[in-house]
Amino acid sequence: MDLERSRIVVAGASGLIGSALVRSLTADGHEVVRLVRHAPRSADEVRWDPENGRVDAAGLDGCDAVVNLAGAGVGDRRWTDAYKTRIRSSRVHGTTALAEAVAAMERPPRVFVNGSAIGYYGETGDRAVDESAPAGEGFLPALCVEWEAAAAPAREAGVRTVFTRTGLVVSSGGGAWGRLFPLFRAGLGGRLGDGSQYWSFVALHDEVAAIRHLLEREDLSGPFNLTAPQPLTNREITAAMGRVLRRPTPFPVPAAVLRAALGEMAGDVLGSARVLPARLEESGFRFAFPEIDGAIRAAL
Numbered sequence: 283m284d285l286e287r288s289r290i291v292v293a294g295a296s297g298l299i300g301s302a303l304v305r306s307l308t309a310d311g312h313e314v315v316r317l318v319r320h321a322p323r324s325a326d327e328v329r330w331d332p333e334n335g336r337v338d339a340a341g342l343d344g345c346d347a348v349v350n351l352a353g354a355g356v357g358d359r360r361w362t363d364a365y366k367t368r369i370r371s372s373r374v375h376g377t378t379a380l381a382e383a384v385a386a387m388e389r390p391p392r393v394f395v396n397g398s399a400i401g402y403y404g405e406t407g408d409r410a411v412d413e414s415a416p417a418g419e420g421f422l423p424a425l426c427v428e429w430e431a432a433a434a435p436a437r438e439a440g441v442r443t444v445f446t447r448t449g450l451v452v453s454s455g456g457g458a459w460g461r462l463f464p465l466f467r468a469g470l471g472g473r474l475g476d477g478s479q480y481w482s483f484v485a486l487h488d489e490v491a492a493i494r495h496l497l498e499r500e501d502l503s504g505p506f507n508l509t510a511p512q513p514l515t516n517r518e519i520t521a522a523m524g525r526v527l528r529r530p531t532p533f534p535v536p537a538a539v540l541r542a543a544l545g546e547m548a549g550d551v552l553g554s555a556r557v558l559p560a561r562l563e564e565s566g567f568r569f570a571f572p573e574i575d576g577a578i579r580a581a582l
Contacts, residue, residue, distance in 0.1 A: 289344055290497075293317040293330065293380060294351030294397070298456035299448070302490050303349065315341060317352070332376025333368070339383040342391075347497055348384055348436075351397045352376050357458050361421070370425055373397075377432035385439035393497055394436040398445040400482050400509060400557045402426035408480065410513075412560035413447075413505045430505070442503050444496045449482035449509035449557060451489055452577040459483075459581065466523045472533035477517030479554035482509040485577035488569050495567050507559045511572050519574060526578040 290307055294300040295316035304314050317330045317337065328341030332352050342348065353373040359365055377396055384390050403411050404418015417423045430445050437443040454463045465471045484492075492508045514522070524531040559567075571577040 287311055288346040289313045291315045291342055291345045291348045297351060298451060298453055299489055300351045302486055303493055306490050333371045335375040335379040337379045337383050342383055342387060345391045347391050347393045348380060349395045350377055350380050373429045374432045377429060381433045381436040384441055385435040390439060390441050393442045395444045395446060395493060395496055396433045398426050398430050398447045400447050400449045400507060400555050402447055403555055403557060405553045406556050407554050408556060410556045410558050412558045413507055444503055445505040446493060447505055447507045449484045451486050452483050452581050453486040454581045466527050466529055469529045470533055471523055471531045472535060473517050473520045474535050477515060477520060479516050480513045480556035481516055481519055482513040482555050482557040483577060484509050485571035485580050487580055488571055492562060492567055499565060502565055506562050507557050509557045509559050510569060511559060513556045514574055522574045522578060526575055
């Protein structure tokens, strides 16, 4: 897709990735339309209600691409049954609403990029997986499978559909890493559990660049892992944080403490996901920050 002065609709534009993507696109002169839950306050806002599956379809008219990054934060709070329902509905119902709206358009967009996550693969231990691996077991894998399946109306209508299975985004501005930076800066950082679990990270810069790469390449569809080429263990990442920030990392957090504090979500923190960006690299994408030290420095 030729992105020169394109009209691009973004859901989840206020989130960590969405806001960075919007800044990148607008800086290059593209027209970005943001889907919002409140009454529109400007010409670049269109109202939608993702959890109830409603979108102002007229606001999508004339768009060249739709990017859906919306969803309640997985790590924002403890996983009660009610919050797990919200995590699911905000993704699945929102994706269904957007995909159906796209499919019903007289002139649909050329590409629909839908967020997903490496949670798709579940626990992988020290086994490296790429996009050919099956879904894992548990809440997050089941969620990702349903989340991606909800985009079926757009794909069946002939719209090129891409799934961005994103890893842990290295940024001081939000997400899981946003909580780590203050701790490590204060000299209170340390490994989580025994530190042997793999964390598949990606610099925020590379996350945005990869999404734009997938928007532009008309020959690419399906799932893509948005993770740096070399996943590291939590112990290795802890050492890198201490090295780059020049702080000690003396305080490991025992697994039992994490489980008591986080409940079911602790399984995601202590779990191991060694995920490789095979299809992204095969497509010719090149990471600006393939190594953890550079990704941390870029986030400072």
